[in-house]
Amino acid sequence: MMELVKTGADNHEMVINMGPQHPSTHGVLRLELVLDGELIKEVRPNIGYLHRCFEKYAEELQDYAKVIPYTDRMDYVSAMNQEHGYVIAIERLLELEVPERVEYARVILVELQRIASHLLGIGAFGLDLGAFSPFLYLFTEREKILDIFEKNSGARLLYNYFAVAGLMRPLQDDFKGDVADFVTSFRPKIKELEDLLSYNRIFVKRTANIGVLPAKVALNYAASGPVLRGSGVAWDLRKNDPYSIYDRFDFDIPVGTGEMGTVGDCWDRYHVRVLEMEQSLRIIEQALEGMPDEGDVMAAIPKRIRPKDGELYVRTESPRGELGYFISSDKSAAPFRIKARAPSFVHLSMLPAISKGALIADVVAIVGSIDIVLGEVDR
């Protein structure tokens, strides 16, 4: 007992639990912080509060198509992207042809979802740093995207809209007009966001040179998406390993340049997302032009999906990074194994490495800048 008291007196460290009910851990993440005053000595992320046995369910469902609504629930902020990766995997497994109109519609939906997801990510990041109003401005824009989704799929968050080799429901007649309207109305808002938040002095002070993630460390941890691009590595699966019809579009890969501080700091990761929204708009515009007005939204597919023996890994660029599905099939109607590779999980594992020596407020900024979704971390 005496020993314990003594170590306590000599030791200035304090262990504090941040989460799972903390307001800025973006869900049910628990961080064990070892603090010396407000200085972080160590961060230990604890996960598993939202574990829903995705892989086991996928095996038990006895049908490949039934897994699609489950993929929605992994990263519930970008459900379209999760579905997209999964249906592409099934289509490759079955070697199915997807109608042209569907491919274009999917790209538009997925890019809209990317913007919606970035809007939420950026808004919540600002909220973490105390900027309340930009969050609501961005939510207004996100709402418009969700309205388009609702009109076509019937749902606002978890859509269950993509089907194997098609879409669950036909697109509404004014789909193209709605999207075009959104694109024109949204463009000036990016400029507004840049003025309001990106170059705000306090915001820059809070994010520049904080949580620096060097490119080497990022690559060693297998980071991807905006987190990797924020560290200055131009790696985007839509360009580097094109899937769907992404090879037809012309767009740039924004990377972190260290404009406000060091390459790979929180500001860079944040700003890559802002620039990506503009690139998504470009893709949407091109897709709207190329999209055929007529056509089926569903290809003829076998009634029961029974792929051949084999396994494959399909990776797509979700708003958070490389979203991979590994599927192993054994000729039966049920997948032998489905494993999802979630970018958030990988990025969360870097947290201890990049937040050593930071302050509590910086940890909040770092967690916000890597933009994790706990549903995807735990699956």
Place this chain on the structure above:
Amino acid sequence: MNETLSSMPFLPALLLHAAIPLTIILVYALVAIWAERKVAGFIQDRLGPMRVGGWHGWAQSIADLLKLIQKEDIIPADASRFWFKFAPFMMFAASYAAFAVIPFSSGYIGSMVNIGVFYLLAVTSVLTLSVIMGGWASNNKWSLLGAMRSAAQMVSYEVPTIATVLTVVLVAGSLNLMEITELQSGNDTLGFLPNWLIFQNPFLITAFIMFFISILAESHRVPFDLPESESELVAGYQTEYSGMRWAMFMLAEYADMLLLSLLGATLFFGGWNSPFGDFLAGPFWGFFWFMLKGLVLVFVMMWIRWTLPRYRVDQLMAICWNILIPLSFVNLVLAALWEMIF
């Protein structure tokens, strides 16, 4: 009104003197909390409370107050019970007591003491004590962190506040807030401007800017709301408080905001003096002008709150010790030189 009061027996006069600022604070707090939500709503492109009471949700704060009164009074198991209960009252008492020296109009001041400014600054520093008391007694690490932050912040920012207030005192030559206000009557500056102190000396303009930044920090408003920054420290020193005890903290904070704004209005903007000379002057209109000036400053605080992000704790300290304190003292000397020369 002071004359009427002084002719009354001691006890009723005392109670009346205590009741007037209390009424003002309570009514103001109800209005300010509603207004804060409306301001936030309009800034964020939404409506804010719209339902309770009919017209633009005017009864929202009353409904909230009723709700808070009915709430269970939770005290954490390992908290230090006495101090935990005592802290909110002490905090409110501190900001309430400071209203005694505020000259609400030419006819009413709670206590006509010669060292009003000094008394006000001394009494409000008790707020720090109650914040630490509440945070430490909660036996919660987040509360403790919040309390430590707030102690550091308030102690640091008291220095520039006092330095800028001293600048005013130096120009006005008095510590009595009533006398400082009376000095600012009339509209002679440059022929048309009111004789407010802010127009009397260029270094008082800079002093006011620094004073305003300091009172933002003193009253824990964004961008200096670190003691209760919800995204970092949950709710800072208030984390374990609920129901009426929490409401007391809230009330004290709004009262503090008003107090410091009214102090600013008295020191720099002529207190209860009408901006138009004799037009709409007199004790009643004096009260109106005084509250208006104070509420404009309160509105600016709200406006800033819903616009800016928050500083980090070390940046906050750096701003105070590296910039505000040296500048405010240099400003004090320059203002003194200006007074000497002109």
